[in-house]
Amino acid sequence: EAGVTQFPSHSVIEKGQTVTLRCDPISGHDNLYWYRRVMGKEIKFLLHFVKESKQDESGMPNNRFLAERTGGTYSTLKVQPAELEDSGVYFCASSQTSGGASNTQYFGPGTRLTVL
């Protein structure tokens, strides 16, 4: 079974440009999550999709970030325009169930974003 995949693995852009990150969850997983780790800090939750709906977007830093999951399969996270402080590693995770003791989130390898 394929795990969570993310594309690209690395992205280097200039301040003010737009970048779109993609995440493909494990097949059959309705729940999809985005997290990010800014340099030197802990990994922080951004948002949670259940199928195509945003269940919790309390971690989204500002309106320069737009996450979508059309059709409830893969998800994209767009940063527009990118700022220097957006640099970090963006992780995607998916899970089959939501909440409760059985919820285990499986993570992808991350996308390393560098904004110059």
Added chain:
Amino acid sequence: AQSVTQLDSHVSVSEGTPVLLRCNYSSSYSPSLFWYVQHPNKGLQLLLKYTSAATLVKGINGFEAEFKKSETSFHLTKPSAHMSDAAEYFCVVSLSYNTDKLIFGTGTRLQVFP
């Protein structure tokens, strides 16, 4: 509010000696607790999880962790370190009650010397 504190940012051990990675949590509810590991250039891999069943949890690669409510701790241990254990380890808490949000510790980087 929940939080998790990893007491050591770096731990160094010799191959074949025990590993102890410390984690304390704060939670208003009965938490679910996890340890994840990230090897260089790899994704986060689940080592083990505690979900209010047995307090001693066994994970992959010989790791285990013990949930101690009185000490609000969930330390990760392994009797004998292997070179392949060198990685960054994250202690994670989740309410698993009304949110799926995971709260991560700042990570502990484990070095294993031959």
